[in-house]
Amino acid sequence: MSNSPILLDLPYRLHGERIVVRPWQAGDGVHLFEAVDESRDHLLPFLPWGPFHESPESTEEMVRRWNAKWMTREDMVLAIWDREEKRVLGGTGIHRIDWEVGSFEIGYWIRESEEGKGYVTEAVRLLIRFMMEHMNPNRIHIRCAVGNDRSSSIPQRLGFKHEGRLRNQIMDTNGNLCDIDVFSLIPGEFSRALSN
Numbered sequence: 001m002s003n004s005p006i007l008l009d010l011p012y013r014l015h016g017e018r019i020v021v022r023p024w025q026a027g028d029g030v031h032l033f034e035a036v037d038e039s040r041d042h043l044l045p046f047l048p049w050g051p052f053h054e055s056p057e058s059t060e061e062m063v064r065r066w067n068a069k070w071m072t073r074e075d076m077v078l079a080i081w082d083r084e085e086k087r088v089l090g091g092t093g094i095h096r097i098d099w100e101v102g103s104f105e106i107g108y109w110i111r112e113s114e115e116g117k118g119y120v121t122e123a124v125r126l127l128i129r130f131m132m133e134h135m136n137p138n139r140i141h142i143r144c145a146v147g148n149d150r151s152s153s154i155p156q157r158l159g160f161k162h163e164g165r166l167r168n169q170i171m172d173t174n175g176n177l178c179d180i181d182v183f184s185l186i187p188g189e190f191s192r193a194l195s196n
């Protein structure tokens with residue numbers, strides 16, 4: 001593997017049984033805006049970026065910035081599409097990237113009308129496989145606000161280890177301090193997430 005992440009030849013699309021995961025790109029803004037706009041009440045308590053999607057244009061600017069960060073491998077903000085790439089189902093991503101340590105965080109959200117169908121679990125599995133094949137991970141972690149049970153059930157379903165609870169770690173959109181549960185996988189544990 002190259003020492004320079006920017007030189008890594010990474011696949012652009014990950015194909016699951018029912019979904020495609022790929023970087024957000026120019027032209028996606030209108031689709032992402034529609035998905036977020038449908039889901040503001042559902043997303044806002046946990047994802048504070050909802051208000052930044054003010055219009056399709058501002059969202060378009062955002063997806064272009066994300067695509068630039070994908071190219072430099074600084075942050076990987078990814079879309080979850082249906083198999084035909086006609087409808088945005090949600091988003092996922094690989095964040096807090098530490099290439100030296102091989103430490104990566106997975107984040108996710110799903111539009112309200114597509115919740116409870118297993119798309120996020122499928123996307124997280126695709127990302128774990130992608131990281132194993134291309135990123136030499138030593139640690140893959142997921143952080144969930146305490147009380148966000150739908151979110152924490154994803155790492156639990158996939159066999160992540162609960163490492164602990166960080167107290168007063170984030171502030172929600174109402175200004176309340178929240179505790180965070182941290183779940184992780186390290187080498188030797190990745191394949192159990194794929195087979196669970």
Ligand SMILES: CC(C)(COP(=O)(O)OP(=O)(O)OC[C@H]1O[C@@H](n2cnc3c(N)ncnc32)[C@H](O)[C@@H]1OP(=O)(O)O)[C@@H](O)C(=O)NCCC(=O)NCCS
Pocket residue numbers: 042043046047108109110111114115116117118119120121122143144145148150151153154
């Ligand atoms: C957290 C969040 C992403 C979870 O989404 P989700 O749709 O519940 O997650 P999944 O796609 O893995 O779906 C799991 C559900 O689908 C069911 N399911 C159906 N088919 C499935 C399949 N093929 N594989 C796995 N699960 C499947 C599961 O049994 C589970 O059902 P349950 O809700 O009755 O337990 C979603 O609630 C969300 O977007 N919340 C707001 C944003 C947020 O909190 N993001 C996380 C910040 S840390």
